[in-house]
Amino acid sequence: GENVEQHPSTLSVQEGDSAVIKCTYSDSASNYFPWYKQELGKGPQLIIDIRSNVGEKKDQRIAVTLNKTAKHFSLHITETQPEDSAVYFCAASPYNQGGKLIFGQGTELSVKP
């Protein structure tokens, strides 16, 4: 089955710097890759997603890149702000399995003012 590895587990950056979180997946048939932000005690919030027919997607300060050949995808946050501090999860959706998501282990991002 699908397996998703996420790195780093913790990331500390200075306000205004960029943050990059990377994930690799094992099932080459996976075709949907969302990223979620989770604040303490709350449910995950979808921040951006990408499908396997697209290499890059951007939404304001957030971008995701996908390399299907290498089976990895990355989240890029530019001009980080203290309110970006949270746990970020990547996920992969295996093809033809009803849309279920397999999650990475999470990255705790801390943005220092």
Added chain:
Amino acid sequence: GAVVSQHPSWVICKSGTSVKIECRSLDFQATTMFWYRQFPKQSLMLMATSNEGSKATYEQGVEKDKFLINHASLTLSTLTVTSAHPEDSSFYICSARDRGSQYFGPGTRLTVL
């Protein structure tokens, strides 16, 4: 994005009792909903896929007789934890798909004494 609600947001119960958690899609219809479980500082683990009008599909290792799922309408899925024990204490989160993207509810914190 689409909105998913959960009720209750937290519940405390005695060991041996049953607890029902509701998951609703507020502004869209969802033929498929998902139930996840999350322990502190860990990732989300898929428990089961809830299908409207049919039986749920459980992930390996999840007891279907303990975690009863009912998806009676296109906007409501319920998870009942039967004969709850302290080891069932966790954060339960549901999600639903809208136009290919998956949105999560705010979660339910279950504490079994």
